[in-house]
Amino acid sequence: MKFTFNHFNFNVLNMQRSLEFYEQALGLHIARKHTAADGSFQLIYLEDDLGQFQLELTELKDRTEKYDLGECEFHLAFTSDHFEEAHRIHQEMGVICFENPGMGIYFIEDPDGYWIEIVPAKK
Incomplete structure (x- = not known):
């Protein structure tokens, strides 16, 4: 039997604000959507x-x-093949919440307080 990763969930208060963050900060795009028939979620x-x-x-x-x-x-953790550029963009956005220069990583925080680790690509 084999398992592969499928998805991870974050609950958010404002979908539009979160979509803008994930697109701007990480370049993510919408793959699919589902709205409850009663509109509750x-x-x-x-x-x-x-x-x-x-x-x-x-x-x-x-x-x-x-x-x-x-x-x-x-x-969550994301790898960036343009680590220094990503750091600059995230710094300009004001979303860096923790840096660990000794490990060569940093974290950004989304609008709902979730932390996302940014890791440089292995060379």
């Missing part, structure tokens, strides 16, 4: 240009309070 799946893994954003229409993310000890 919306799912949008984002992917990179390779399309091998998706980030599912879930917006619950009646949710008004920010999600409790605990201590943010979980995160």
Whole structure:
């Protein structure tokens, strides 16, 4: 039996704000959408240009309070083949929330407080 990654979910308060962030910060684009028949929730799946893994954003229409993310000890990680340029863009966006120069990585924070690790491509 073989398993492969399919997707990971983040719950968001404002879908449009999140879509803009993920497109601008990481170049992700919409792969597919689903809206509940009663309109109570919306799912949008984002992917990179390779399309091998998706980030599912879930917006619950009646949710008004920010999600409790605990201590943010979980995160997604993205590899960048243009690490310095990515760092500059994220710095200009004001979304870098933690840097670890010793490890050569940094984290950005999305509009809902989720942390995303940025890792340089291996050379």
